[in-house]
Amino acid sequence: MGIEIERKFLVVGDAWRAAPAVPYAQGYLNRDKQRTVRVRVVQQQAWLTVKGANAGATRAEFEYPIPVADAEQLLALCDGPLVRKLRRVVVHAGAAWEIDEFQGDNAGLVVAEIELPSEDAPFEPPPWLGVEVTHDPRYFNSSLATAPFSTWPEARGRA
């Protein structure tokens, strides 16, 4: 078991696009925020991940590697559509930011996450960092499967 402490932000501009992008596909065997069960495929690797309830930016996380062939079949068992995104890792001031550019029904949404040793650990905001959305459940990947960004008023405002 690990404890995951992450803060999540929107992203502005395009400076982050230079980093190489890796396609992620993921689905949920349970989207209940008390016990999320995620299947994730990244190129030739796959994982089954259980996460407990969020307490602020902190969450218990249990992650197990599984065969990709299993994962492909598990994705077919998942509840709701899959979430697909391109992930880039951008290092800024010594910290690794994960930037997820969502695809499909979530196209137009880009979020950046930083993993921290404690909830109040300091970090230097990169120039492309937008507003924080850590505590907004609409941005949970498990929510984006069933209530994708394209259905939000924010997305319509962009069109």
Place this chain on the structure above:
Amino acid sequence: MGIEIERKFLVVGDAWRAAPAVPYAQGYLNRDKQRTVRVRVVQQQAWLTVKGANAGATRAEFEYPIPVADAEQLLALCDGPLVRKLRRVVVHAGAAWEIDEFQGDNAGLVVAEIELPSEDAPFEPPPWLGVEVTHDPRYFNSSLATAPFSTWPEARGRA
């Protein structure tokens, strides 16, 4: 991934009690029969298991060993009370029967399961075999967590 083909029966008499009994504890991260996610601890071993929807006696099953320390924490994340049972394996006419004697709120319920190569594969019924309940969803372990045997009319009839 495996395909699980099992038939399930009630058990009568006591002849099966001579076999050694191993305690099982299990809980569910999802009880949805389309995508059951089970955490199981058996002595010093533990597994995370995903099962798909039943099609007759057949079900897709994906099982992964996990650390017992993880499993203990995952059981605490589970939805509903844990299912506890004593499992015995009894060999009859060359076939291994798994006999589960439930405990706690499911005390009084004893079921026997046989794994088969096909749904219509022949087998020799042991003398302690009762009626078949393969297709009765009340007997799913995932159901017994939230609708235990003690709450059934059958159980009250036995008291």
